[in-house]
Amino acid sequence: MKTWLMLVCSCLLLFGCNKEEYVDESQGVYPETFEAETEDFRYELYVSQNTFSYGQPIDIIASLTYIGDEEEIVISHAASPFYFPMKETTRAYDIDYPMNQPLVSTTLKKDEPLTKQYVPSGSYSDEDSEEYRSFMEQFLAGNYPVGNYIVNGSVQFNVDNSPININGNIGFQVK
Template structure:
């Protein structure tokens, strides 16, 4: 009788542990076979500005940080130029493809200005600014909380970054810029 109770207890515990450990949207390295990193760096020139979006690596270890940064460089005729933007000119929204999760990038929007010196890039490292509503499913909430703790889950990520700012032409007119670039990277279980 003790053997049967022990067997049932072990089975129940295994089922509970397996059920808690893997949600409906769990991903492992095998789910990533259909994906390939094609662009860990991107550079786009628009007008007098160069926007760069870079992932330091093509692959990262699961539950660890990722190293992504954006740069904006002025290459025009003046020695420096003043740009106007929200809390930052850089946005880092992402899409985790295996789960089809969108990772937003919220930002406070005061009007700030930054002076760019010709040939000296303004650089900013990625920090998570993802949010969710209480109505989202628990798998998504847990996923976003891991991202916000810089503990990226296994997956294939596309960063659809952009620089959003404007420059004043004169006292009444301005020129708006929204320069887009896309990079990708994978997060894998350590094997």
């Protein structure tokens, strides 16, 4: 019965709570925060502000909070349950978020958020254009090039072998 209930909750999560925030790229309007709640979990994704100057530190943080009935719950996930792939829309560059894929278990205590701050990541190769390589070198050094960024954040984990995936978008500009 518990497995069936988890399957139903997972389906509701995947189809009912996987909303995406609207980002109006043409107007430069970006939501700074995203929050989604299921019966047992709350996922939050936020950036400290929506406009930055070149070279200014950019804080992007995600959190997952267990809000269910138990005192704690064990989740399993890759190296982290948090993903931060981005798109720089001025140049139409996709910035991937590579991650090791071991199976890790984390115990979440009720109402105590698990948080992760984004650290610039991504990759490029000799086959990429010189412009893209230069962009990624600046980006990976923490100097986000001038442009518009959308963070396609998500939290992905399993509870009792039932997958849970919550997605949300936030954005910011670098001037």
